[in-house]
Amino acid sequence: MRRRVWLTMQILIQTLIDGLLMGGIYGIASVGLSIIFGTIKIVNFAHGEWIMVGMYATYFVWSFTGGIDPFVGLIITIPIMFFFGLIVFFLTIRPILYGKGNDSAFIFSTVGTSLLLQNLALLFCSANYLAIKTPYTGKAFQLLGISVSVPRIYACITAVALSFVLTLFLSKSYLGKAIRAAAQDRDTATLMGIKHEKVFIITMGIGAITAGVAGTALMPFFYVFPTVGVSFSLISFVVAIIGGLGNLKGAFICGLILGVTEALGTHYIASDAGLLVAFALLIVVLIFRPQGLWPQSTMRRGG
Secondary structure (H helix, E strand, O other), rough: OHHHHHHHHHHHHHHHHHHHHHHHHHHHHHHHHHHHHHHHOOOOOHHHHHHHHHHHHHHHHHHHHOOOOOOOOOOHHHHHHHHHHHHHHHHHHHHHOOOOOOOOHHHHHHHHHHHHHHHHHHHHOOOEEEEEOOOOOOOOEOOOOOOEEHHHHHHHHHHHHHHHHHHHHHHHOOOHHHHHHHOOOOOHHHOOOOOHHHHHHHHHHHHHHHHHHHHHHHHHOOOOOOOHHHHHHHHHHHHHHHOOOOOOOOOOOHHHHHHHHHHHHHOOOOOOOOHHHHHHHHHHHHHHHHOOOOOOOOOOOOO
């Protein structure tokens, strides 16, 4: 009887750990979506494809450098993703932002960007599933009969570290305070000498960096293909909405919650029930708390 209870507890703890480790990646992926919405007031429907670009960037950096560790390769991947965010801003967002476009134009622009990136990936990278191999790929350590994936630990640690650095940047640095000021009141921030276009450019770069880091964190135990971003787009939107669009802390915490919820659903209901449970959670939140669990934007509070 005791052995059966212990085995049941082991399975539950194993599921919770797996969910938390994956939830860290969901959290950092959703932070990029939230910071762009909180500052520029744009919902980026191409966010999943940004993660896909980060995964491909990680793969090619690993390939061209002879197998550099993907987390060390962030030294190269992060600048690539930052400039990628800038290019997207100048080509697809800025013309609408300072033209006569409306909110619908932003939707069509970001959806079009999503389709364009998918097809460019298919054209230049083929439809093959690509993966990288590191010394710790597939490795796990045992603790009281519980298996903990080494790549997922590294991924979650990286996600937590980036979230902490981003929070400090937004709350302590001059540029971070300028981003929060522009998010709170663009006109007043402009009167105070803050150039909101510069703020928007930096924000798009930061959003792309977080997507790229999420892609890097996934590569040691996942694979990349042209439409891989679709599922991550859905997850990122669910997390961002539940956390309260524009709230970075809420997005990260809800990423952890969603990771655990998905893991529990997959294990205790059915192998393909993870997303079902996640969307059920979204529906419950929208019914009882449509503003999200943390409705006050971090971009406005700075915490």
